[in-house]
Amino acid sequence: MGGIEPYESALDAIPGAHPYPRSSRYHDAEIGVYRGDDGVEVRYVKRRLLPPLPRDEGDTAPHVVRSGERADQLGQRYFGDPGQWWRIADANPVMDPRELTEEPGRKIGIPLPGGGFGHG
Template sequence: MADIEPYESALDAIPGAHPYPRTSRYHDAEIGVHRRADGTEVRYTKRRLLPPLDDTDQEPQQHVVGAGERPDLLAQRYFGDPGQWWQIADANPVLDPRELTDEAGRVIDIPLGGGFTRGDRRV
């Protein structure tokens, strides 16, 4: 873990540097700073809220869940990156992403073009 500390220190020294890669669901999330009683600062990611969907003619692609499928496998199939499973979770009303694929035959939404867009709004 010693290799990570210089990286984190370097990010803290760069104004506007963001700790999450562009493909992360938290990339656009605001970073907050909490100051402890002793004066030390603790950085944290503020709550990430989904914007409301625009009603347009564009509808997300639908997928019928098969036995043994998982959100990460679906993300690999549709986006070429299993780490983008969160986009599928964001496009469907579930609290736990495992709910997406726990029942074969369930119909779920797959975001358009690798990002959940309706009216050109990316999440």
């Protein structure tokens, strides 16, 4: 994972600085604005497309799911942040994080730093 400048993580704590923290899967998503007939604006996150899947095994490290593991635990183990489970979900790909670990013995891919999945 690349280093984050101290001021960047400090900005994450300021309400309104940007809608999602840098660690969020939605940080780089485009924000849209819908204006109703009454003139009220509603901001929303535009559709987020998944990054390209790994082209070969070299883009991910293998992990064999153990009984009782959860996606947030894998986020903590591999990225030091349980909220980074989404990077693993994107690399496999699954919509529901429970799909990653529901089957003990399943082999999943963990994205490598700089491998194009998320902010690594």
